[in-house]
Amino acid sequence: MLEALGYFAIAWGDPWLIFLTAAGTLAGIYVGAIPGLSVTMATSILISFTFKWDVNEALALIAGVYFGGVYGGSRTAILLNIPGAPSAIATAIEGYPMAKRGEAGEAIGLTTVMSVFGGFIGILALALFAPLISDFAILFQSRDYLLLGVIGILLVGTLSGESFAKGAFAGALGVLIGMVGLDPMTAEGRFTFGTISLMGGIPYVAAMIGFFGVAEALVQLHTLNTPAIKQKIDKIIPKLSDVKQYFWGAMRASGIGTIIGALPGTGGDIAALLAYDDAKRSTKNPEIPFGQGNKEGLIAPEAANNAAIGGAHIPMLTLGIPGDAVTAVIIGALFIHGLKPGPLLIVETPHLFWFIVGSLTLANIFLLVFGLTGIRIFTKIVECPKAVLLPLIIVLSAVGTYAIQNNPIDIYWMLLFGVVGYFMKIYGFEVAPVILGVILGPMMDSNYRRAMISARQDVGNFLWAMVSNPISLVLTVALVLMLVSQTPLWPKLRRMRPTKKQ
Amino acid sequence: MQPAPSPRRPGELVFAAIVLVFAVCAFWQSYGISGFSGKTTAGVFPMLASGVMVLSGVVILISAARKPASSGGFWPQILPLPHLVLIGLVCAYTALMPLLGFLVSSALFLFCTFQFLWRKNPFLTLALTALVLGSVYVLFRQVFQVVLPEGTLLQGLF
Secondary structure, eight states: OHHHHHHHHHHHHOHHHHHHHHHHHHHHHHHHHSTTOOHHHHHHHHHHHHTTSOHHHHHHHHHHHHHHHHHHHHHHHHHHSOOSSGGGHHHHHHHHHHHHTTOHHHHHHHHHHHHHHHHHHHHHHHHHHHHHHHHHHTTOOHHHHHHHHHHHHHHHHHHHSSOHHHHHHHHHHHHHHHHOEEOTTTOOEESOTTOSTTTTOOOHHHHHHIIIIIHHHHHHGGGTTOOOOOOOOOOOSOOHHHHHHHHHHHHHHHHHHHHHHHSTTOOHHHHHHHHHHHHHHHOOSOSSOTTSOOHHHHHHHHHHHHHHHHHHHHHHHHHSOOSSHHHHHHHHHHHHTTOOOSTTHHHHOHHHHHHHHHHHHHHHHHHHHHHTSOHHHHHHHHTOOHHHHHHHHHHHHHHHHHHHHOOHHHHHHHHHHHHHHHHHHHTTOOSHHHHHHHHHHHHHHHHHHHHHHHTTTOHHHHHHHHHHSHHHHHHHHHHHHHHHHTSTHHHHHHHHHHHHHO | OOOOOOOOOTTHHHHHHHHHHHHHHHHHHHHHHHTTSOSSSTTHHHHHHHHHHHHHHHHHHHHHHHSOOOOSOHHHHTSOHHHHHHHHHHHHHHHHHHHHHHHHHHHHHHHHHHHHHHOOOHHHHHHHHHHHHHHHHIIIIIISOOOOOOOSTTTTTO
């Protein structure tokens, strides 16, 4: 316990690390707030700059950007009715009407305080449950990891995309991209077409930056001339009575956020929408109707999306399965630093786990400080026209892609993925499952083969193992339910039920 | 009843067809790795993944075909002029970077795109380019110590 506290305090004792966390949080708020820049984009570009750094320094910066970015989206949602990030869509529904009444300052103050509460709940859950889950995760076998990977990719695909088929396609495409190169078990070339440059595989940072940076910039080009509306800001520090009144609502939303964040593949975006929906249904006799600036509805999504950060770290640090798109990128960063996120991470490198908890906590505190200050400058900066922003995103993407291996070919990959990603986005495909597939694909491949070998290469044995062990059974049932609920069979089954009762 | 399906986006059917053709090619390539020779060979998992792509590609194509026909053209709605110009500029930028180096190619790229998208006085654009590029250079080259591409044509100059 004392040891854990010691590791926790590393992030707090070194002025340089404190500075990096603070700088990350501040930068994250702006990145999250500026429509067109996303946390995922920023972290994927950031890891390419920080891979030469010490792990702790890189993690401190990323923790700050993650927290600041998830929060930052709420500011533009309130002030400009433009959610800076998808996780702030619900915030805009309630926050912007408040801003129109001249209560923008109050709305920002309240969301900041509640976001910080939410963040703490998520971190607390991470600190308490991750070690327990990690003990439990040692019991997981290869087939369970395979199942978890499939569930994670499909969850992102189904919950955020237009259709299940598109989500499944995107996930499978990612897995395929992850397969390119020499097979780690037999050293056979896969999709190398006889070229040496493909033997090392497609660099996943190039794929990430292409899909999240360049493709997003091209999509944003459609809304180049959306005008910004100016706002007046006055008192920011929320009233104590307000904080007390909405505290339990925020706690409830944080609980939802943590759980949704902890599910593999689902992150702050979905957590925020679910928490908003829950607040809407559970608030009896709201003072102000929902959709017109209701405070319960304003704080629920914000508390939830910040709570989801801690939640999303749980599967990443205990199972090696990212909880959302940003943790998928962070897992990439951990791999680059030679770490292996998985059930042994907490056992073998407890200092790393507690350091992450420590820097997340620190970032959350900085969020409170920066969230309640500097709003005047902030409104100036977020009004930066997209015509200036988009070329900058592309230059940063190019620098980020090149930095990782100093190989110009990676930039061509980034460009290719950017253009492909643009068309995918336009035609209703989500790109997050692709990245999850790229990260999880090789892990799923080797686990599939291990599971098949331990089933003595027999498909019957392999399938039996999927249902004969309690952990595998639970995962298999979850996967089958997910698949069935997405096929035309499901509505038929549901229709059959009432007729049986009659 | 289900809500009326939204109309197809321009070019959606063609894209769905390309997606399916790509998936079939990927499956064929995956089959080529080790065929059906074993259950744990290098080609099995790529075949599973590309198999999922083929199946979902068929579903995507069918559901796209079922939607009512699109209104509006492909070029104005999906690839209007600004997109074509920007993609062209990015292509030129990435092609020139190994030759001219990061600084020169980025300066050209930023100036052209700012001028094209922002449409302000060229001197203002030039000042903005210098400011943006200067901050990027200082932040990444000096502070983060990132190696930036040096051109083969202008080696030693920048």
